[in-house]
Amino acid sequence: MKYFNNNTMSVSTRADNIPQKAWRTNLNSETLEMKERPHDLRFENVNMILSGQRITTSCAFKYAKLHANSLPVTDGMIVCLVPTDEVTTEFTAHGTPNLIFGVAIGTVRPGYYAWFQVMGFHPAVKTNGDDDISIGDIIIAADHGVCNSISSGTNINYKPIGVAIDSDNDIANTVPVNIQLLN
Secondary structure, eight states: OEETTTEEEEEOOOTTOOOOOOOSSOTTOOBSSOOSOTTOEEEEEEEEEETTEEEEEEEEEEEEEBOTTSOOBOTTOEEEEOTTSOEESOHHHHOOTTSEEEEESSOBOTTOEEEEEEEEEEEEEEBOSOOOOOTTOEEEEOSTTOEEEEOTTOOOSSOOOEEESSOOBTTTTEEEEEEEOOO
16 A cells, blocks of 8 residues: 555554544545545554655544545645545635645545545645645744745744654655644
């Protein structure tokens, strides 16, 4: 199974071997039909290979429908809530950057349901291409599903998505982020 920009991933049981809830959908899949309850919260231990090293990290995901008028989303794009309780990338047209819902973990077409990451490490959140994000910067939403940053220690008027754990990749226009959207 692929996850997060071609890094391999697998899902395990909890450390105490208590089985996790049986979900009807895979984390990386989209469905036209609603298979889970909207806004269901799902916790998973995710094993990734990053820079040749295997790491296990705890992540949380929420289930939602991508608004029919949204652009399609791909891995690492940011979505916000709209009044219909769906999500979109078009903040100025349909939503607000202070109603951030989560980060896409795969490709999702408009009108489809999918899981969006709300907590944990994501190695490649899409940036606005300004090439100005540094380690420790606070990550906020920009329009069209990408992020921007505010220097650490600066007062912010936006809901933070998380914290940059490294500088942005200027070629790929992505940044590794510790997502912190559970509240």
